[in-house]
Amino acid sequence: MARFIIRRLLGMIPFILLVSFTVFVLIKLPPGDFVSNYAANLSASGETVNQATLIQMRQEFGLNAPFLVQYWHWIWGVLHGNFGYSFKWQQPVGSLIGERLGLTLILSVSALLFTWAVALPIGVLSAVRRYSIADYLVTFVSFLGLSVPGFLLGLVLMYIGVTVFGENLGGLFSPQYLNAPWSLGRVIDLMRHLWIPMVILGIQGSASLIRIMRANLIDQLHQPYVDTARAKGLRETTLLVRYPIRVALNPFVSTLGWVLPNLVSGSVILSIVLNLPTAGPMLFDALLAQDQFLAGAFLLMLCALTVIGTLLSDILLALLDPRIRVQ
Amino acid sequence: MRPTRMPTDSDAAAPLLELHELRTVFPLGQGRVLKAVDGVSFTLLAGRTLCIVGESGSGKSITARSIMQIVGPPGRIAGGEIIYRPYPGRAPIDIARLHPRGTVMRAIRGRDIAMIFQEPMTSLSPIHRIGWQIGEPLLAHRLADRKAAHQQAIELLRQVEIPNPETAVDRYPFEFSGGMRQRAMIAMALACGPKILIADEPTTALDVTTQAEVLRLLTRLQHEDGLALLFITHDMGVVAQIADDVLVMHQGQIVEHGPVERIFHDPQHPYTQRLLDASKKLGMAAPPARPVVIAQQPLLQVRGVTLTYPVQTSLFRRPQVPPPAVRDVSFDLYEGENLGIVGESGSGKTSLGNCLIRILQPGTGQILYRRHDGTDMDLVALDRQALRQVHREIRMVFQDPFASLNPRMTVARVIGEPLLVNGVLSGPALSQRVAELLAQVGLPRDAGQRYPHAFSGGQRQRIVIARALALNPRLIIADEATSALDVTLRGQILDLLLELQRSRGLSFVLISHDLGVIRYFCNRIAVMYRGEIVEIGGADEICFNPRQPYTQALLAAVPEADPRRRNLLHAA
């Protein structure tokens, strides 16, 4: 088992290096750079632009060096924990992304748990009571979940908040806790606000998981070993849980590999709509302003999250399925 | 602990299970209903073996499932009684009246009546340990706690002759072979000491030597415990070897029943007669129908053919070289003769057949094929172009008639395809030829416009044969061509092939695991084991005077369809 994990970890390293290179290419893709962007904004608002200042800024930020040199400096810094400097915020990137990434992780993981908690029992019910009213209802509702974009739900929620409750339902913290240091009160405040984006994100994810669980379980329900269990005289619910549901759990758990990336990525747009202090809004601004180190750090960490998600999913699957372990 | 009861006289007479007019139906929608079991009545006695025999669709399996009340929805028991009498003094229970998931039925299942199934791989849960699965009925019926159940599982594994039961008990099913898995299933069924054991085709998926071992095990355990054994099968040979009483089923009804001697030597019903004729025809004692006239020139000379399947390499693991599937095989095939290649699963016979026709490329060796003009060519060394020419003269008939026909092409297109792509015929001449071929294999003219899904298994096999004949080949390789068919159809297909052979001068290589089929059809037989030809010789010589121990073991394991000659159970 340990050998399995080590093998996978080793295999991930070239992968992450490739990802970091892709990320760097992406953030350097837009024409121009932060300085030209800054200059364009200045002239748009009517101020004069001092060429000498621009040249000096470029020099200072190291934007004159060739592409590969810039990449090398960046990745070397990252490996030492230095994510670079944010031009726009005038702060080291590390201090900016820390809390935001943490909140993104909390949001995504809680949405994942919510998704599983919803999709598992509903998928099981839908498969066992196939073609019943409950099944059709569930199918319809889960289709609905697939069709309505998450950010739209967010908008509807904001609208309801403003018109019905007269308050802003967005954000993850009440104003008094927004920039406060961590305390129990802050954690509780977070929980109170977290459930809205968690539910919205979770509904999207659970739709497809319900259908996957349903399809897998239906396949297993017709397998001969279920008949064998019945022939032993086991109670129906016991044998359903112990055998086909347990076997169908394996492909269900392996979906972690792509559900977590989807949730992380979905949270980006939702955060922008609901104004959550997570990675999304800051990443978006950084991309538009070409604040390359900030954008690059966010992108890299988000990609790393998804790669870790795939690794976790493989490990979980190996734990659950002896056929993979014993090979 | 599992009770060991010696059968007493009063036990032997006590009827354990009585079925009266049992009816099980499957609604098909729109008011139509399929009567899977249509008025079945019989009695099962303690200490005796009752065999239900029939072809596919006869309802024998559903009958067994009805007794256990595990007929899945939408099927349901529509009428009749299943009277279960556990002890002479106690009140009998009508199983048909019980709710399938109710407490009473669940108490009976697994504890009083147990069942084993056909496919041991899929009938055991892939992710639970063997020991757990065997001990589970004890836990479910509260006859033991976890530790005791674990001990009992080890003991049961020992009784079903699985080696090293202490370590085997912690293994998973996929780590065992087919025969071992079936033994484990038997152990699981006997855990609670049931009075009735229902076995639904338990040996159909096993090799013939493994089948013999499992049958011996079953009958031994039955005698030791005084069980009533209800054994379902389609193989008359197996019936003859182990049955005390026989029930013949056809289309949901019992057409005949009685003691095994009478059924085999004095059958009353024409269907029973047909079944017996079909199995006897391919039995060891029957006269063969193989061709008589054989030329002296060899058509095919196989020398030293070896084939090893390539192994999946991964970046980090050292590749393990697997043993060769075909190992240094050499033989001759003469023009006009039928050569049989017989072996069990894993013997390499299918791989050899694929090498002969070059679906697979042998690693070493030569296959010399003599063409019409007398020249020899080595099939192993041929390129794609030349191979196409050879494939007009060497054709193949496959095992699975469902998979070897493209479901999206009409029968006429399927049969005409080889003629079309080789530029032999087209247009009206092609349609004419297709109609001729259909007639030759006994299919109606209008079969051409239909699609394969409209035909039964036997009819599809005829279509495959018609396709093989289209280019007037000289050699046909038939890989398990009859294995997927019911026993009554096998003889017909073989007779069809022989008749075609007489009119066209063909030669055949017949690959099969069924010695009876091979003996009926072939002049010479090659016996394969683990990739090698162990013995090769004339058919009668191999069948009645085998020299190699493997061949002897193989022959000894073939169940004879005669209850007066019970070779299987008394073998060493």
Next chain:
Amino acid sequence: MSSTTADIENGPAEPLPIATASEARLFWIRFCRHRLAVVGLAVTLLLYLIAIFAEPIAPFDPNHSSARLVYHPPQAIHWLDNGSLRPYVLAFRLQRDPVTLAATYVPDPHRKVYLGLWVKGDRYDLWGLFPGDHHLFGPVDARQPVFLFGADRLGRDMLSRIVYGARASLSIGIVGVTCSLLLGIVFGGISGYFGGRIDWAVQRVIEFIISLPTIPIWLALAAALPKRWSPLTTYFCITLIISLIGWTELARVVRGRFLAIRSETYVTAAWLDGCSQPRIIFRHMLPSLTSHIIASVTLAIPLMILAETALSFLGIGLQPPAISWGALLKEAQDVNSLAEAPWLLLPGVAVAITVLALNFLGDGLRDAADPHAH
């Protein structure tokens, strides 16, 4: 042969229409059993019809703005006028609250605006080629504005804008999925056909792309597009970006089906018959692939539509003056505007209905293509 052969062997008596039904017909029969899928098909066809004929179907010119009619609420249709069937809406007038000075629209019961079918209205050029001025429905008096779905912040009719938006959003779905399909077939086919090292390499590339979180990548790519480009160029680039990420799923399906079909016995039989490789691929294997590919493609279109909507909503996809549902939803981003005019969310309903219909359709196609899967 003898008659006993036919007796024993007659399989289930198949009626001739089923026996001679080709696989395509069987596919259609299986599909029609899913009622939801048939509904999905009908709705999808209707939506694409609307997108194709947007000009005559929309009652007004989508760009016709009016400062006096900013955030006009939707007007309800009254079907009966004094007992006879003459649909009309009540014109609204602006009324100022004397205390707060806030302006609200109230319906004026004395001013009826009658509606009709095939009325003369704003001029248009169908597909930019054919001039016309008749609309499917609208006010009988062309000078009277009618807002069945309300008006936006520039006084433009939402219904007309949503109808025009269908064209952009739905066509991106089709174009994007075509690009994805081409990439998917090429890579999936190559991977499945050649196997070995090439397959391994392509599989690793696909895994790499799948493991990247899509939306951040889209954001990065879309933000990289210069703002100066024309709407048409932007349109194509956005489509390309979306399809670049989506082709991997199609490639997997193509490869999976290809490998599965290649190991089928009838394919080996075709090879033994003497068929050339192209003939085997196109006449024997492709028909089996087609039904699965159609199902996967149909299920990929809603993802494209959702992606375009999201990007345009954020302002980095299609931007004004281009009209797409996502661009329309951008107006709703400000909660205060939304509070004043909740009908700005209606394009979202259009998106949801489209995606729902396509999902039902795709699901039904997938079930019909592989009846043994369940």
